[in-house]
Amino acid sequence: MSQQRHGSTPGGTGDVPAFPDLPEATIARLPEYLRALHNLGEGGADTISSEGLAAAAGVNSAKLRKDLSHLGSYGTRGVGYDVALLIEQIEYVLGLDQRRAVCLVGVGNLGHALAGYDGFASRGFKIVALFDADPAKVGERIHGLVVRHIDELSEVAVEESIAIGVIATPAGAAQAVADELVAAGVTSILNFAPCVLSVPANVDVRKVDLAIELQILSFHEHRKASLTALPGGRSATGAGTQEAVGS
Amino acid sequence: MSQQRHGSTPGGTGDVPAFPDLPEATIARLPEYLRALHNLGEGGADTISSEGLAAAAGVNSAKLRKDLSHLGSYGTRGVGYDVALLIEQIEYVLGLDQRRAVCLVGVGNLGHALAGYDGFASRGFKIVALFDADPAKVGERIHGLVVRHIDELSEVAVEESIAIGVIATPAGAAQAVADELVAAGVTSILNFAPCVLSVPANVDVRKVDLAIELQILSFHEHRKASLTALPGGRSATGAGTQEAVGS
DNA sequence: AGGCGCTTGTGAAGGCGTGCACAAATCGCG
DNA sequence: CGCGATTTGTGCACGCCTTCACAAGCGCCT
The missing domain is CATH 3.40.50.720 (NAD(P)-binding Rossmann-like Domain)
Known part of the structure; x- marks a missing residue:
């Protein structure tokens, strides 16, 4: 809803965007979406649903839709998101359309x-x-x-x-x-x-x-060890469902 | 307040603790506190106030106190935290008291x-x-x-x-x-x-x-560039106050 | 042309985390 | 022994983020 500023950004003639100040949590996930989109694009996908993209990026589909809605309305209801367009948009927002020099x-x-x-x-x-x-x-x-x-x-x-x-x-x-x-x-x-x-x-x-990442994992190891000490006693290797515990 | 299980953990005879399930955000900061404590300890400090430790770890002092309060009451009002004791406690919670093999x-x-x-x-x-x-x-x-x-x-x-x-x-x-x-x-x-x-x-x-970290920085570069395009025009190098924008 | 299924975009609720501000507690000193 | 200075521990309020649930919109098929 509200005002859309559709395909006016990447190919634009140099107008300054004035971001709708994205939530920091969203920004941190955009690169992950971008990587997933590139993978899907190379796989030949033309459009992708929020469900599919969310799975490829390892997040909840509702979260993904809300994140993308902050960029504007770049999806089509009943169809999904245009992969190429979304890539272009995210790269623009992240400022990746211009080569950045790093030392x-x-x-x-x-x-x-x-x-x-x-x-x-x-x-x-x-x-x-x-x-x-x-x-x-x-x-x-x-x-x-x-x-x-x-x-x-x-x-x-x-x-x-x-x-x-x-x-x-x-x-x-x-x-x-x-x-x-x-x-x-x-x-x-x-x-x-x-x-x-x-x-x-x-x-x-x-x-x-x-090293901090390893220490966080160490904590979870410690916790898991103190839990399995009570009930079973054996380590439940190869349990069942698949779930990733991200950052 | 409530029940304290003071110095019964690291030197204990092997009792399993049953963690008071720490907030994930707290866990992620504990390694940082630990590093700061080691630095302070090597500097000869015996005790450290929450204000001092917070500065060394780059966080708010209130946040630090709340984080540490989740581990128990290991500080002394009017004095501060015992550096050695706190190190021992955090290392215990993180499970660093036992060497962890990594491949x-x-x-x-x-x-x-x-x-x-x-x-x-x-x-x-x-x-x-x-x-x-x-x-x-x-x-x-x-x-x-x-x-x-x-x-x-x-x-x-x-x-x-x-x-x-x-x-x-x-x-x-x-x-x-x-x-x-x-x-x-x-x-x-x-x-x-x-x-x-x-x-x-x-x-x-x-x-x-x-690469994701660089992309997040790139976004902020993009944002800063679009902001400075409006007001001054010059980059304000060497501004003033000191502030770190962490993860 | 109309209806049906699918998917996005979003309002609302709930949970988590942060920061303030202050009471409780401890030490040192007179 | 009492008082003041100092610092911890925490109740509370606020804001951000997540998640659910659903209305709105779009395409396709008949």
């Missing part, structure tokens, strides 16, 4: 892998620069990119219009790196270092702590 | 890095086995572990009492690997592959998709 700081164990991670490039993100503080690593060539010293960060960031930075340094160096990224004009940071970062209010930080 | 499937780009990630070992998780389907990788030695073929998974999992598995394979192989992990008795899975997994109800799955 990565910290070419250690994890950073090395991130530099070559296929998932970034396939989703439209291009790592354009690698930095490290260790002189021994500067000059090293990783997946086609030469590691530069971190002192060059500011210069390169401006030159390449880098807005997103990834921190893969030890925790002790992360805050200093974040400060340098901010000073270089970066406004979004993905932090893999296990520490809290202080940044200005206009900078977004998302944190990924691999 | 990792998929020794590609990302898996290679995860195998050597320091953060796992330092938090009490020990990767005891690496698997891959590629015969060319079987036999390779990575950080002191030899890569084994995935067909050996079931045998090794039982032998080493592995309850947690990490999937770092391409998306296409992830579901098959998950099935094999479940069949081998694994009841917690950390999935790095960009796909939805179907598992029995008694198995917990947590998903980490690195």
Whole structure:
């Protein structure tokens, strides 16, 4: 209902959208919908129902419909959603229609892998620069990119219009790196270092702590162990229904 | 208030606790508190106020107090929390007092890095086995572990009492690997592959998709760009207050 | 043309999580 | 011994998110 602004967005002549400020929870799920849609599209599907897409994305169908309704009315009742159109819309909302330059700081164990991670490039993100503080690593060539010293960060960031930075340094160096990224004009940071970062209010930080995920799983293991200690005693391997407990 | 079961847990003689089912949001924050506490403890702090610990963990102090109150009353009014006692309590609740064996499937780009990630070992998780389907990788030695073929998974999992598995394979192989992990008795899975997994109800799955995090940041970049297009026009680098926008 | 089945979009209700504000409790000091 | 400063633990209200249930809309078949 209400006013629709249908196919005026991606192919538009550059008008600014003014988002209907999506709920944060919805934003976090859009990439998952997008991935599912790409899979379905490659499978030859032309349209997809909310039920089908929800199953492919691992969520409730009602939740999916409400999420998509926040973007506007891009479905057809009785039919479903046009896969290509929906892909286009979500990519537009997420800002994926424009290539986004990313830099990565910290070419250690994890950073090395991130530099070559296929998932970034396939989703439209291009790592354009690698930095490290260790002189021994500067000059090293990783997946086609030469590691530069971190002192060059500011210069390169401006030159390449880098807005997103990834921190893969030890925790002790992360805050200093974040400060340098901010000073270089970066406004979004993905932090893999296990520490809290202080940044200005206009900078977004998302944190990924691999160890935390394992600790959460550990809790559930502990809980399950304390429960199975009471009733059966045996571990119920290969139980029955299928259910994923996501984030 | 209510009944307290104070220092009866970690040093106890093996009684099963029966958790007061913590809110999921609280569980997800406990590892962060734990990390902050370890930092404070190494800094020589004996006790810490909720205000101080909240700052170190990057959360609101009221939220922290409510979270900790769910574990029981381990603080002293007018003083704060005993750092060592709180560490012990949180580690107990998370089940970190017992070493947890972890296996990792998929020794590609990302898996290679995860195998050597320091953060796992330092938090009490020990990767005891690496698997891959590629015969060319079987036999390779990575950080002191030899890569084994995935067909050996079931045998090794039982032998080493592995309850947690990490999937770092391409998306296409992830579901098959998950099935094999479940069949081998694994009841917690950390999935790095960009796909939805179907598992029995008694198995917990947590998903980490690195590309999704970047896409969420991309949305905020897009939003910020469309906002700054209206008022000032210049990017307000180096604004003022410090604020982190976490997960 | 009309009706029927299917699917979207949404109003409303319920649950969960957050943050405020304050009472209860503890320590230190005079 | 009592008082004030300090800090925890929590009742309460608010807002966000999820879920149900259903009306509105669309296409197809007769």
